[in-house]
Amino acid sequence: MERESNITRKADEFLQIFRKGEEFTHELLKENEKLRFRVAQLEETIAQAGDEARVKLYDERIKLLDDELNSLKERYQRVEEENKDFANKYIEVEEENNNLANLYVASYQLHSTLDFNEVLKIVLEIVINLIGAEKFAVLLLEDKTNELVPVGAEGISLADIPKVRFGEGIIGNAAKEGESYFSGDVHSKGSIADNKPIVCIPLKIKEHVIGVIAIYSLLIQKEKFSNIDYELFNLLAGHAATAIFSSRLYTQSERKLTTIQSFMDLLKEKQRR
Amino acid sequence: MPNILIVEDSPTMRQLISFAMRRIQGSKVIEATDGVDALKKLSSEKVDLILADINMPVMDGLKLVSLVRGNPIYKDIPIIIITTEGAEEDKKKALAIGANAYLPKPIQTQELIKLVNSILGG
Numbered sequence: 001m002e003r004e005s006n007i008t009r010k011a012d013e014f015l016q017i018f019r020k021g022e023e024f025t026h027e028l029l030k031e032n033e034k035l036r037f038r039v040a041q042l043e044e045t046i047a048q049a050g051d052e053a054r055v056k057l058y059d060e061r062i063k064l065l066d067d068e069l070n071s072l073k074e075r076y077q078r079v080e081e082e083n084k085d086f087a088n089k090y091i092e093v094e095e096e097n098n099n100l101a102n103l104y105v106a107s108y109q110l111h112s113t114l115d116f117n118e119v120l121k122i123v124l125e126i127v128i129n130l131i132g133a134e135k136f137a138v139l140l141l142e143d144k145t146n147e148l149v150p151v152g153a154e155g156i157s158l159a160d161i162p163k164v165r166f167g168e169g170i171i172g173n174a175a176k177e178g179e180s181y182f183s184g185d186v187h188s189k190g191s192i193a194d195n196k197p198i199v200c201i202p203l204k205i206k207e208h209v210i211g212v213i214a215i216y217s218l219l220i221q222k223e224k225f226s227n228i229d230y231e232l233f234n235l236l237a238g239h240a241a242t243a244i245f246s247s248r249l250y251t252q253s254e255r256k257l258t259t260i261q262s263f264m265d266l267l268k269e270k271q272r273r
Numbered sequence: 274m275p276n277i278l279i280v281e282d283s284p285t286m287r288q289l290i291s292f293a294m295r296r297i298q299g300s301k302v303i304e305a306t307d308g309v310d311a312l313k314k315l316s317s318e319k320v321d322l323i324l325a326d327i328n329m330p331v332m333d334g335l336k337l338v339s340l341v342r343g344n345p346i347y348k349d350i351p352i353i354i355i356t357t358e359g360a361e362e363d364k365k366k367a368l369a370i371g372a373n374a375y376l377p378k379p380i381q382t383q384e385l386i387k388l389v390n391s392i393l394g395g
Contacts, residue, residue, distance in 0.1 A: 094383055095383070098293075098381070098382035098383060101289065101292045101293070101382065102289060102382075105285055105288045105289045105292065106285065108288070109284060109285045109288065112284075122284075122285060125283045125284075125285045125286070126285055128357060128378070129283055129285060129286045129289075129357070129378050129379060130285070130289070130379055131379065132357075132378060132379040134357075219357055219359050219377070219378070219379075220359040220360060221359030221377040221378075222359075222379070
């Protein structure tokens with residue numbers, strides 16, 4: 001009996017333990033479920049947080065790229081402006097280069113000979129070809145008569161150009177004052193007979209005027225005077241004057257030398273006889 | 274490497290045009306003082322372009338253009354007329370007898386170089 005009651009008590013104890021175990025297992029399973037759910041939730045949160053961080057990163061990168069693009073655009077504009085400046089400067093330098101070439105050639109040719117007629121021809125060539133004058137004359141001052149006498153002309157006969165008294169009219173006055181004369185309208189026709197040119201350039205060695213270039217009309221295609229024309233006028237005023245003066249002196253001295261040489265030869269011949 | 278023949282009686286203009294043409298890369302400049310001299314140079318040198326004045330002694334530029342165009346060997350050489358004759362009828366006349374271009378003096382060097390480059394470039 002006692003043994004039976006012992007067995008029953010032990011079975012009850014075992015059943016109780018088993019039930020507790022069962023309850024514990026249920027609780028564990030529930031807890032496990034809860035934890036799984038939590039893990040899933042956390043995983044989702046982490047995933048969402050990662051997307052946001054990436055979006056934020058992309059935003060920042062886009063902003064950086066935008067800034068870079070704007071900076072590049074600004075730099076491009078600056079470079080383009082610089083390019084335009086360089087292009088303009090290149091054109092200016094080219095123009096200056098060409099003008100210098102014109103002046104160099106004119107100067108080189110003027111001093112390339114000591115023959116008066118050749119120098120005069122070169123002066124005429126420069127005025128026709130480089131300035132674009134149609135009708136013009138070169139007049140030189142005769143010290144004895146104090147008159148400007150025509151020595152070379154283009155587009156007009158030398159005989160049709162009257163002599164001009166120093167200080168009289170546009171030509172005489174330009175020679176007296178040593179100042180260039182430019183008529184307001186370069187396309188008007190000057191009067192040769194009345195000594196009214198449209199341009200008159202005194203030929204000067206320092207302040208000493210030796211003659212003038214009087215232009216009466218320009219070539220049909222010559223629209224206006226440009227900077228290089230004024231430079232050429234300045235060059236002609238000085239260099240043509242020097243070239244004309246020195247060639248004249250050289251020709252005169254050559255002539256005198258020939259005369260003296262002939263005279264000496266005659267004397268020697270006479271002495272020998 | 275183009276050979277450019279400059280036909281001009283004025284030494285000043287010859288030197289000026291020569292200066293300009295030497296700025297064209299690889300160019301060789303040949304100079305002649307009139308039409309007859311130009312024909313002599315044509316017979317002795319290979320020429321790719323002729324730049325000729327109109328008013329010249331011995332043989333003028335227009336006569337030279339006619340002779341070049343009438344010659345089977347030289348007929349295809351391009352010719353640019355550079356002259357003081359600026360009237361439209363002078364230009365028409367020069368182009369009618371075979372000149373490729375007509376440039377009145379005083380010339381703008383840049384304009385001449387541009388024209389030569391465009392003709393030589395095709």
